[in-house]
Amino acid sequence: MVTDRYGHVLHEGTREGAAHLDRAVEALLFFSPELVPAVADLLATDPDAPVGQALAAYLGVLGTEPADAAAARARFEEFTARVDRTALPPRERLHTAAAGALLSGDLHRASRILEETSLAYPRDALALFVGHQLDFLTGDAVRLRDRVGGALSAWDLDDPHRGAVLGMYAFGLEESGHYAEAAEAGTAAVERNARDVWAIHAVAHAHEMRGRFADGIAWFEARTADWSADTFLTVHNWWHYALFALEAGDTDTALRVYDTTLHHERSQGLAMELLDGAALLWRFRLDGNGCATDLTGRWKRLADAWAARMDPPFYAFNDVHAVMAYAGADRVAEAERLVADRRAWLARTAPGTVTNRAMTAEIGLPVCEALIAHARGDHAAVVDHLWPLRRRLHEFGGSHAQRDAVQKTLLDAALNSGRLDLARALLSERTALRPASTYNWLTHARLADAEGDPARAAAARLRAHELGWSVGVPV
Known part of the structure; x- marks a missing residue:
């Protein structure tokens, strides 16, 4: 009988394969x-082996790369064609069902199956991790917290991977508003493993959401060697560092991060990296920190990179950032073509078939339309699109920090369209949560100017x- 490191019996598994599976899950x-060579070896x-095939299928979707998902789907279909799924043991049957649901585009069903898996097998690190990532992709903050919290007691204090579970829990705590607890759990995870970049990331989010930008910079700089290279989260953590620098008024550092890490001639053009690039440049457009550098060339190269992908409908959150890049580059026609393509897809896709359909129809396309309106200077239209959605943006995924670019777009448009009542309310909300934000106070100054109060x-x-x-x- 062959088991993984957590004691789960592996159907159709060899000892060598189990070692590769353990190696792959730890890398994940x-x-x-x-992770890449480990999965190939597995x-x-x-x-x-059903769990190995499910792991490969999960990876094909979690990166939000349509080509990877298509290849994973083909490989998984070959596997299921030669396997009697009804004869599989319960855990393998659950993983196979979750992988199939995910590859079909039903993220919510896959999430529910993985939650059922975690209830029965709370030490199944693969089920916990993938479910956690699906909660992030679907913007389900409560489940992001409780899925991991519900399994945490099954992990002994001396288990080498308890820290990784704590790191996941920290991110769930942060996204559901428990910032002090998130920082505590994330710090404990990092103390167990200094290279736990997801936990490092969770603590950075906790600093971001409380407006503690000096603490965020200090947190990253105290452990630069542990997060700044050779991980799948390197670019994204550099994006967080750049946000802290931008908030501090250090536009030179933020741009240097952009040029050396987020998007440059050696960038691979991955969606998750391109969306970080768009989200940072868009903040330069909105933040009013007085950047003296012309960003035209950066916007053009970023828009070119999005255009080269020619993505089919797959994940609305990515579509929004592609439109953000086109709008920033003043290539409104390309943004409109993407929107038209997605509308045509909605017309031929039945409701309830794939999770991305509702994400696109209800959140993604209105946000895209708002970004296009912003590029045109039609700020009243931006408000019309975004004001009704401002408390629903989580429904198309991402984190609070990522979605803040859209919230800032609404605030900017409220000021520019003369909707000072809305601007005042939005600023009041923001300042109550982040009283140390330079962006908030610079925007307070804009509002006071608009209201004729120079003092x-x-x-x-x-x-x-x-x-x-x-x-x-200095700002």
Whole structure:
């Protein structure tokens, strides 16, 4: 009888294959590039092992790359054609069902099956990790927290992978608003494994959501060697670092991160990296930090990279960032073509068939239309599109920090369209949550200027200046 490191019996597994599976799952938990050869070795050694095939299928979708998903679907169909799924043991049957649901585009069903798996097998790290990532992709903050919290007690304090589970729990805590607890859990995970980049990322989010930008910079800089290279999360964590620098008014550092890490001539053009690039440049467009550098060339190269992908409908969150790049590059016609393509897809796709359909119809396309309107200077239309959605944006995935670019777009449009009542309410919300945000105080100054109160505007700018200095860089 062959088992994995967690004690689960492996159907059709060999000892060599089990070692490759353990290696692959550990790499997955810590976002290590070792994952790629480990999965290849696993499939070559035990091609009919259901958990190994499910792992490969999961990876084909989680990267949100349509070509990878298509290849994973073909491989998984070959596997299921030669296997009697009804004869599989319960755990393997659950993983096979979850993988099939995910490859068919039903993220919510896959999530539910993996939750059922975690109830029966709370030490199944693969089920926990993939379910956790699906909760992120679908914006389900409560499940992001409780899926892992419900399994945590099954992990002994001395288990080498308890830290990875804590890191996942930290991110779920942060996304559901428990910022102090998230920082505590994430820090504990990093103390167990300094290279736990998901836990490092979770603590960075906790600092971001509380407006503690100096703490965020210090957190990253104290452990640069552990997160800044050779992980699947490297680019995204650099994006977080750039956000902290931008908030501090250090536009030079933020642009240097963009040029050296987020998007450059050696970038692979992966969707998750391109969306980080678009999200950072869009903030430059909105933040009002006085960037003296012309961003035209960067926008053009980024838009070119999105255009080269020619993605089919797959994940609305990616579509929004492609449109963001086109809008930033003043290539509105390309943005409109993408929107038209997605509308045509909606017309020929039945409701309830794939999760991305509702994401696109209800959230993705209205946000795309808002970005196009912003590029045209039609700020009233931006407000019309985004104001009704501002509390529903989580439904198309991403984190609070990622979706904040859209929230800032609404605030900018409210100011530019003269909807000062909306701007005042939005700023009040933001400042109550992040009183140390330089962006918030610079925007307070814009609002005061619009209301004809120069004294209040000057006081707000002074506050932003002081906050910038507290981080170490003047605004």
